[in-house]
Amino acid sequence: MLKEEIIRQLEEIVGKGSILTKKEDLATYAYDGTTTWAHPPDVVVMPTTAAQVSQILKLANENLIPVTPRGSGTNISGGSVPVRGGIVVCTTRMNRVLEINKANLTATVEPGVVLQDFNNLLAKENLFYPPDPQSFLSCTVGGTVAENSGGPLCIKYGVTKQYVLGLEVVLPDGYVLNIGGSTVKNRTGYDLVPLFTGSEGTLGIITKVTLRLIPKPAARRTIMAIFDDITLASSVVSTILANGIVPAKIEFVDNFVIRRIEEKMKIGLPVDAKTMLLIDADGSVAAVESEAAHILEFLQSGGAEVARLAKDEDEANMYWKARSAGFAAVYGAARTVIAEDVTVPRDKLAEFVKKLEGISRKFGFQIVLIGHAGDGNIHPSVFTNSREKEELDRLQDTLTAIFEAALELGGTLSGEHGIGLEKKRLLSRALDPMAITLMQRIKALFDPNNIMNPDKIWES
Amino acid sequence: MSKALLTEIRKYESDTEQCMKCGFCSFVCPVYQEEKIEAGVARGKNELVKAVLAGELELTRDLADRLYKCTACMACTETCPAKAVVPRLVVAARADLVSQIGLRFPYGLVYRHILSNRKMMGRLVSAASLFQSLIMPATNGRVRHMPDFLSGLTKGRQIPSLAKKPLRRLTPEIIRPSSGTPVTRIGYFSGCVNEFVSPHIGLKTIDFLVRNRVEVVMPRAQGCCGAAVFLGGGDFVTGRLVADSNVAAFNDVDYVVTDCATCACALEEYPRFLADTPERKEAYVRFAGKVRHTTQFLIDVLDLPASAFRTSPLVEGKRLTWHDPCHLNRHLGAKQQPRQILNSLENTRFIEMPNSDRCCGMGGQFSLLNPELSIKIGDKKVESIASTEADIVVTACPGCQFQLIDGLGRAEKPQTVMNLMELLG
Known part of the structure; x- marks a missing residue:
């Protein structure tokens, strides 16, 4: 528990209406999007300016109080869970879009801007910010930078770190640091910007972000394909990419999801099929027509049972809605669903799926696949009930086995969710030990008192 | 507090597990959009109820304040990928709050003695309508500050004034089409507002229905729909009294038609929230099946061109x-x-x-x-x-x-x- 005096000072900084201390409120800042991690903070503050954030961090640093930055709390790594209590600095009220510069193709926003609100504003200007974590309706831009989020579009457009040009960050001692700028090229000493992109709130609090934008693609076509054999589907994905076509998205769902979609939407999918691919091509009208035709050809010659080019926007939307419905069905199917985030090289997808089938059999958990085939990030989702102790242990072994299988194939521990609490027990097996040592030294350099989001990323 | 007492929320225990905490509800929640506070949004409320069920939080006044902060607009449910119906959970929690810590003043008084008793309400409203012109200036020529028995709660907002006569004094109990056999016989549920504030709308609807060959009954025994009592207030005990009397009043009609969307919704919700016995269940389900909002009745039932x-x-x-x-x-x-x-x-x-x-x-x-x-x-x-x-x-x-x-x-x-x-x- 924090001293009354600290609470009083925090209240002085942010004002009476921007501080929460009652247990009924604190309980709602105990969690993020994960299932298993929860711990309430001692206090939640909702600053509206960088100056307030600076005063908060100074106070916390002087009194050695843990600080957990939080946007909408939609991350799925345990990253914004205040495991040591202390102060949650919630950025949701720092939500102004400060500038959209159409001529320079940049935008500057406060961290609490919700991604979809930002996208809606950009759409009016015919602009496009591609990173698309699937929490886009709720996640904040600050959160996506701190987590270096990605989504289906990353196959063609990359992830958040490819778009962050400049940052204003409050360091743990209260210093308001400006790094980067608003130019695409910027070669001035060490690039400190990417250090914060993906830092999971362990180095400071982001208070302003300048992002690179691109013009909105003029056209989009959607192609849906069904395969009876995951190996065929996987090799078609490689064929498409090897032929110089980079679709905007290549999404992948398995038989479980196909069945659920068909139950809900009755769009005529063969319910015995093993795999469905959903592919988007985007760009200029001419390029999209030609790419879509090629993709269709590759799918047909590559052994697809069904390959359909959506005839209009409505049909395209129907497929994407089906994919969302599938996503929901997966989460509604069991009491606890752990969405793994391991990622394998694209050409190892089929092999990985075979290994997952073996793991499912061995540990007795159903594992469903719904993810991004374009980048090898297929989110094996384990159905379980985390309230049973025996199952919880078996679950940990299952997750370890999934991770080991990915690692054997040259994959990585986390594609887009980050480490947070969820994956830190496996970090030392995923990285060169010296890499972890360097990270810890960087952390100590920025945050010698270890107040910023402590206990995250690596085991202490 | 003993967990065993959480009778209503416990019915929704498995529903609380539907939420996968994606937070999509925050994008559409009108309360969250203004305040940006987690306890305001469905995900937060769902977690609060889960904490109560797990014995980690008690049903305190502070918790109640958070659960009451919901317009029940259902935008969260519409957007929810898992279709978690948190507003229902909120109603159930309100009910348990009421049975644990009681209704807050003056709502208890209003629900139990005024809204549940149309005669009492009628008398109060008539008295208010006599005095309103003496004490309240007309605003912008079309609305007045409402001088009703809740005036302390309206905070100076502009609200239409009360009518001189309530609807029931302006229309007979049964109105038949002037010629031909009626296509159907409906009960018109006036609702408090068309009864006391805008009876001219009720008259218009009744007239329109009759001209379209509908026989309209306006049962005198009907009362408040109960929305404020059981949905808003969580007072299920009074809610059942209200429901029982409405069900009895509309026993012999094919449809129950109302101009008030809230009333229609409350009447439809009797079985879900108030059916505590097999008899009530049967009666409420039958009654709810007959309920239509006027727009639904005109288009779906009468199929008017x-x-x-x-x-x-x-x-x-x-x-x-x-x-x-x-x-x-x-x-x-x-x-x-x-x-x-x-x-x-x-x-x-x-x-x-x-x-x-x-x-x-x-x-x-x-x-x-x-x-x-x-x-x-x-x-x-x-x-x-x-x-x-x-x-x-x-x-x-x-x-x-x-x-x-x-x-x-x-x-x-x-x-x-x-x-x-x-x-x-």
Whole structure:
């Protein structure tokens, strides 16, 4: 528990209406999007300016109080869970879009801007910010930078770190640091910007972000394909990419999801099929027509049972809605669903799926696949009930086995969710030990008192 | 507190597990959009109820304040990938709160002795209507500050004044079509607002129905729908008294038709929340099956052609826009029926407003408990309405109508607010 005096000072900084201390409120800042991690903070503050954030961090640093930055709390790594209590600095009220510069193709926003609100504003200007974590309706831009989020579009457009040009960050001692700028090229000493992109709130609090934008693609076509054999589907994905076509998205769902979609939407999918691919091509009208035709050809010659080019926007939307419905069905199917985030090289997808089938059999958990085939990030989702102790242990072994299988194939521990609490027990097996040592030294350099989001990323 | 006492929320225990904490609800929640506080949004409320069920939190007044802060607009459920129905959970939690810590003053008094007793309410309202012109100035020539028995709770908002005579004194109990056999026999459920504030709308509806060969009964034994009592207030005990008397009053009709979206919704919810015995269950289910909002009845049951809807001279040549009442749009699922009627009106122009289905912030008791928040939510609606440059914003729920009149009036916007039935000639 924090001293009354600290609470009083925090209240002085942010004002009476921007501080929460009652247990009924604190309980709602105990969690993020994960299932298993929860711990309430001692206090939640909702600053509206960088100056307030600076005063908060100074106070916390002087009194050695843990600080957990939080946007909408939609991350799925345990990253914004205040495991040591202390102060949650919630950025949701720092939500102004400060500038959209159409001529320079940049935008500057406060961290609490919700991604979809930002996208809606950009759409009016015919602009496009591609990173698309699937929490886009709720996640904040600050959160996506701190987590270096990605989504289906990353196959063609990359992830958040490819778009962050400049940052204003409050360091743990209260210093308001400006790094980067608003130019695409910027070669001035060490690039400190990417250090914060993906830092999971362990180095400071982001208070302003300048992002690179691109013009909105003029056209989009959607192609849906069904395969009876995951190996065929996987090799078609490689064929498409090897032929110089980079679709905007290549999404992948398995038989479980196909069945659920068909139950809900009755769009005529063969319910015995093993795999469905959903592919988007985007760009200029001419390029999209030609790419879509090629993709269709590759799918047909590559052994697809069904390959359909959506005839209009409505049909395209129907497929994407089906994919969302599938996503929901997966989460509604069991009491606890752990969405793994391991990622394998694209050409190892089929092999990985075979290994997952073996793991499912061995540990007795159903594992469903719904993810991004374009980048090898297929989110094996384990159905379980985390309230049973025996199952919880078996679950940990299952997750370890999934991770080991990915690692054997040259994959990585986390594609887009980050480490947070969820994956830190496996970090030392995923990285060169010296890499972890360097990270810890960087952390100590920025945050010698270890107040910023402590206990995250690596085991202490 | 013993966990065993959480009778109502326990019924929804498995529903609380539906939420996967994606937070999509925050994007559409009118309360969260204003405050950006987690306890305001469905995900937060769901977690609070889970904590109560797990024995980690108690049903305190502080918890109640958070659970009551919901307009029940259902936008969260509509957006939810897992279709978690948190507003139902909120109603159940309110019920357990009431049985644990009681109703807060003065609501207990109002629910138990006034809303549940139409005669008592009638007397109070008549008295108020006599005095209102003496003590309250007319505002903007079309609305007055409401001098009702809840005046302390209206916080100086502009609300329509009370009618001189209630609807029941203006219409006979049974009205038959002048010729031919009636196509069906309906009971008209007036609701408190058409009964006491705008009986002319009730008369209009009854007249329209009769002209379309419907026999209309207006049972004198009907009372308040109970929305404020059991949905808003969580007082299920009084709710059952209200429900029982309404069910009995409408025993011998084919349909129960109301102009109030909130009433229609409350009547439909009797089985879900109030059926505590097999007898009640059976009676409530049968009753709920007969309930229709007027727009649903005209389009879905009577299947009236466009030509049946003539334009009232009052709105000839006017530009109209439509506000979707949450109770009509999301609770009852009637999205297209009112639009079909609006599009049938010759010599008018229908313009969709942006976010027509966004909650206006009324939410019944919500606006009494959170007046400032309710006004802020309403102001967003006013912006949407104004952007259409329509002459008239049309809706079909008296609660929304109050809120829109107040918001447009305060913002000094030119639009007037009308009930859909008022547009018909």
